Amino acid sequence: xxxxxxxxxxxxxxxxxxxxxxxxxxxxLISFVPLAVLAAVAWKAVHPTPLDPSAGPVSVAEVSGAAxxxxxxxxPAAPAVSDDxxxxxxxxQMDSIFVKPAGPRGLEYTVEASALDGARVRLRGxxxxxxxxxxxxxxxxxxxxxxxxxxxxxxxxxxxxxAHVILEDRPGWAPVWTPRPLExxxxxxxxxxxxxxxxVSHVRLLADQVIDSGSGARxxxxxxxxxxxxxxxxxxxxxxxxxxxxxxxxxxxxxxxxPTK
Amino acid sequence: xxxxxxxxxxxxxGLAASVPSAALAAPSVTRLNPxxxxxxxxxxxxxFIARFATGQKxxxxxxxxxxxxxxxxxxxxxxxxxxxxxxxxxTPIGGDKFSLALRAYANTxxxxxxxxxxxxxxxxxxxxxxGNFEVVGFKPGGKKAKNIIYLIGDGMGIAHxxxxxxxxxxxxxxxxxxxxxxxxxPTTGILMTHSLNSIVTDSAPGAAxxxxxxxxxxxxxxxxxDDTADKWxxxxxEHMGSYxxxxxxxxxxxxxxxxxxxxxxxxxxxxxxxxxxxxxICDMYFDEAVTKANLRVLMGGGRRWFLPKxxxxxxRVNSTTAGGAxxxxxxxxxAAWGVPVGAVDENRDLxxxxxxxxxxxxxxxxxxxxxPAAEDRILGLFHTGNMDIAMDKIAERRxxxxxxxxxxxxxxxxxxxxTDKALAALSKNRNGFVxxxxxxxxxxxxxxxxxxRWVLDTVEFDRAxxxxxxxxxxxxxxxxxxxxxxxxxxxxxxxxxxxxxxDLVARSQEKGADGVEGVVNGAAGTSTDGxxxxxxxxxxxxxxxxxxxxxxxxxxYPTTMDVDYKMIIGxxxxxxxxxxxxxNPLPNVAGNARDKAGDYFIAGxxxxxxxxxxxxxxxxxxxxxxxxxxxxxxxxxxxxEVFFRAMQAAIGGAK
Numbered sequence: 077x078x079x080x081x082x083x084x085x086x087x088x089x090x091x092x093x094x095x096x097x098x099x100x101x102x103x104x105l106i107s108f109v110p111l112a113v114l115a116a117v118a119w120k121a122v123h124p125t126p127l128d129p130s131a132g133p134v135s136v137a138e139v140s141g142a143a144x145x146x147x148x149x150x151x152p153a154a155p156a157v158s159d160d161x162x163x164x165x166x167x168x169q170m171d172s173i174f175v176k177p178a179g180p181r182g183l184e185y186t187v188e189a190s191a192l193d194g195a196r197v198r199l200r201g202x203x204x205x206x207x208x209x210x211x212x213x214x215x216x217x218x219x220x221x222x223x224x225x226x227x228x229x230x231x232x233x234x235x236x237x238x239a240h241v242i243l244e245d246r247p248g249w250a251p252v253w254t255p256r257p258l259e260x261x262x263x264x265x266x267x268x269x270x271x272x273x274x275x276v277s278h279v280r281l282l283a284d285q286v287i288d289s290g291s292g293a294r295x296x297x298x299x300x301x302x303x304x305x306x307x308x309x310x311x312x313x314x315x316x317x318x319x320x321x322x323x324x325x326x327x328x329x330x331x332x333x334x335p336t337k
Numbered sequence: 338x339x340x341x342x343x344x345x346x347x348x349x350x351g352l353a354a355s356v357p358s359a360a361l362a363a364p365s366v367t368r369l370n371p372x373x374x375x376x377x378x379x380x381x382x383x384x385f386i387a388r389f390a391t392g393q394k395x396x397x398x399x400x401x402x403x404x405x406x407x408x409x410x411x412x413x414x415x416x417x418x419x420x421x422x423x424x425x426x427x428t429p430i431g432g433d434k435f436s437l438a439l440r441a442y443a444n445t446x447x448x449x450x451x452x453x454x455x456x457x458x459x460x461x462x463x464x465x466x467x468g469n470f471e472v473v474g475f476k477p478g479g480k481k482a483k484n485i486i487y488l489i490g491d492g493m494g495i496a497h498x499x500x501x502x503x504x505x506x507x508x509x510x511x512x513x514x515x516x517x518x519x520x521x522x523p524t525t526g527i528l529m530t531h532s533l534n535s536i537v538t539d540s541a542p543g544a545a546x547x548x549x550x551x552x553x554x555x556x557x558x559x560x561x562x563d564d565t566a567d568k569w570x571x572x573x574x575e576h577m578g579s580y581x582x583x584x585x586x587x588x589x590x591x592x593x594x595x596x597x598x599x600x601x602x603x604x605x606x607x608x609x610x611x612x613x614x615x616x617x618i619c620d621m622y623f624d625e626a627v628t629k630a631n632l633r634v635l636m637g638g639g640r641r642w643f644l645p646k647x648x649x650x651x652x653r654v655n656s657t658t659a660g661g662a663x664x665x666x667x668x669x670x671x672a673a674w675g676v677p678v679g680a681v682d683e684n685r686d687l688x689x690x691x692x693x694x695x696x697x698x699x700x701x702x703x704x705x706x707x708x709p710a711a712e713d714r715i716l717g718l719f720h721t722g723n724m725d726i727a728m729d730k731i732a733e734r735r736x737x738x739x740x741x742x743x744x745x746x747x748x749x750x751x752x753x754x755x756t757d758k759a760l761a762a763l764s765k766n767r768n769g770f771v772x773x774x775x776x777x778x779x780x781x782x783x784x785x786x787x788x789x790r791w792v793l794d795t796v797e798f799d800r801a802x803x804x805x806x807x808x809x810x811x812x813x814x815x816x817x818x819x820x821x822x823x824x825x826x827x828x829x830x831x832x833x834x835x836x837x838x839x840d841l842v843a844r845s846q847e848k849g850a851d852g853v854e855g856v857v858n859g860a861a862g863t864s865t866d867g868x869x870x871x872x873x874x875x876x877x878x879x880x881x882x883x884x885x886x887x888x889x890x891x892x893x894y895p896t897t898m899d900v901d902y903k904m905i906i907g908x909x910x911x912x913x914x915x916x917x918x919x920x921n922p923l924p925n926v927a928g929n930a931r932d933k934a935g936d937y938f939i940a941g942x943x944x945x946x947x948x949x950x951x952x953x954x955x956x957x958x959x960x961x962x963x964x965x966x967x968x969x970x971x972x973x974x975x976x977x978e979v980f981f982r983a984m985q986a987a988i989g990g991a992k
Contacts, residue, residue, distance in 0.1 A: 221927065236649070
């Protein structure tokens with residue numbers, strides 16, 4: 077499998093405000109405090125959320141995770157992504173990743189998709205509303221979709237072309253779920269890989285940036301996942317279905333293939 | 338669990354009396370399988386939680402908490418105070434706990450039996466406890482049911498059936514011109530659906546009870562709960578398929594329009610505590626069900642589990658993560674049940690294994706229909722995941738827009754077509770068959786509150802019922818049972834639209850009274866207020882509901898679900914959704930991400946699942962039956978009772 081070196085010069089997604097704060101006042105602590113915690117503290121310093129008591133009354137929608145909340149709480153202002161940046165990524169339609177119709181056995185990558193394996197591409201789609209076991213990952217699909225691991229486990233309707241978007245550098249951080257389409261730029265990676273939730277991904281995008289297609293603004297890194305009720309509500313609730321947490325063979329991270337419904 | 342009871346045997350009582358005071362924290366039995374009210378609540382009275390057909394195999398298992406740092410070195414199971422022959426395997430499971438198991442036990446004496454376990458710690462102290470189970474015998478007499486057909490409309494409550502009848506039955510002047518195929522079955526019963534650990538079941542124990550006669554925890558298929566994380570070591574209960582293959586030489590068929598690893602199909606052949614363990618579940622179809630249950634027909638989606646990992650679209654995984662799902666069985670289990678131990682092999686070509694075993698493989702409807710009539714083994718895998726929904730398959734056949742994954746899998750069979758091929762293959766066995774046919778997306782689309790899609794999937798399911806009734810008429814030694822595993826979404830028909838479709842379409846594009854597409858709870862200054870446009874003066878109740886009329890074409894499905902004055906559905910187990918009452922152009926779009934232009938938001942009552950999905954309910958469900966032995970399926974009964982009445986028909990016979 078080919079994989080191009082990541083184009084550092086185009087990695088505009090790094091939360092510049094966060095990095096700036098860290099680089100000046102918090103950098104000495106980096107070796108002692110988990111990066112995600114530092115990042116959360118720094119981010120909250122420059123973007124107080126409705127969950128921050130100092131930010132005033134808590135939004136009902138924010139707490140409840142009700143529909144529309146993500147539109148009601150505009151993400152922090154982010155610069156629009158210029159066309160010049162987009163131009164650095166080849167556009168690939170998600171519908172064009174696999175040959176249609178499928179053959180009698182497995183699927184087959186299109187010539188176009190195969191040629192872009194390892195290259196910088198843009199995919200347009202919708203963030204699937206679910207919480208992946210791996211906090212670096214969200215799923216991008218050709219249409220809006222809700223995925224209830226808690227209902228179906230892996231017997232689902234997720235199309236094979238759904239991409240695993242990997243925000244490799246920022247575990248624990250991700251864009252909030254939004255009903256609006258997204259444009260994701262990054263390095264395309266094709267081929268099977270077993271993910272932490274038991275799913276096998278065949279299409280991955282090592283994301284450099286996530287763009288809100290509506291506003292054209294960068295959409296990534298607005299919240300730690302721990303402060304995203306909309307995503308968390310779609311998560312599997314940890315539930316003992318017979319497993320003994322004290323057992324030495326018990327997993328040390330949540331399994332979403334033990335559905336609770 | 339109740340406190341440890343007094344020791345059961347005089348010799349042991351004497352031993353306990355000699356235990357020094359330091360051993361007051363004596364080892365104790367914390368779980369005893371099969372489950373019983375006697376063990377858990379010290380209640381010896383009915384209802385008996387675990388019941389088995391005469392000779393049906395099951396595992397005896399106990400979890401014993403040892404004293405700190407101590408080891409349980411052995412144990413003995415007793416039934417009716419008689420030591421059970423066989424090896425008791427003691428397995429440490431962490432936290433000074435030990436699992437004791439005696440596998441593949443069977444009892445042929447009808448009646449209630451008390452059983453107990455005595456476990457011995459390495460310092461000589463012992464723990465014991467008791468439970469009970471019932472063995473159900475069958476009265477001989479009459480003619481036996483040679484073939485048993487279960488049709489399970491997943492999530493199909495009474496209202497799902499009513500809605501499908503209103504769409505297809507031309508209801509007017511208070512009567513349906515034509516009923517559903519289900520309606521023609523002569524016997525009706527009501528089932529209680531609770532699982533072992535909840536009033537609200539999921540599909541795994543909700544379906545497995547029909548195959549095993551027993552309750553299990555949610556997510557579990559063909560097993561009782563234990564105390565280990567291992568998905569495959571739980572105490573087993575023999576499935577109807579393998580029980581009747583072993584005792585009568587019947588063959589087994591499983592047909593679904595879901596992924597074949599999904600809970601309902603797997604609950605008829607697989608033993609696991611994890612309904613999501615797709616790789617191992619599908620391996621077990623081949624490794625165990627083909628040989629032990631004479632599995633001869635397996636059809637549905639889920640091709641991903643049958644493809645080696647390197648083939649794009651494969652879903653096979655190994656066990657390197659918590660989600661890993663291939664398997665190796667404990668040696669004592671494999672030996673006692675006479676099954677392979679399994680293998681960790683993500684590169685297994687399971688399609689090739691089935692073909693080598695004589696199965697004809699069909700990846701699409703055209704191939705399925707071309708399988709020669711003489712073939713008696715069919716593997717049909719028409720999709721990598723769940724098959725597409727009836728509405729979208731029909732649209733493709735009519736030349737309408739292809740949505741969902743239909744463009745990738747455009748040639749998927751309908752459930753009645755799969756049913757015909759299954760019946761043809763299975764009926765070649767002169768000893769008869771057990772066939773489970775599932776209408777899976779009734780549930781899946783009800784979860785998503787996509788009214789038109791679950792209604793048409795119910796119609797698709799009913800057409801499969803019709804094919805089985807035709808078979809039953811020409812093969813009167815056949816028992817047909819149509820039911821569900823649980824109700825889904827708290828569905829009911831609350832009325833009919835008071836306006837034309839054109840008016841509804843117009844209103845679906847207008848905002849509420851404030852002319853703004855709002856958000857919930859006024860978080861940004863505007864609220865959803867489309868109810869003034871899409872509820873008031875739209876939802877007709879009582880006589881204002883009238884009689885919605887649908888035009889059914891030659892393919893058996895309505896020309897459109899968006900008729901004037903259409904049927905209106907409500908959801909009592911609902912998640913958040915926007916509603917405009919119109920057919921959703923795309924499947925599987927979240928209820929709170931569609932239909933927003935009408936600005937009519939309905940807040941969900943069901944927490945979980947992202948607050949955007951409806952949930953199963955604990956409502957009783959209907960059962961309809963016909964054919965040999967069907968007269969017994971009347972009254973209100975526990976869902977496990979269906980197994981025993983079917984076994985009466987198959988083993989004892991029916992007049």
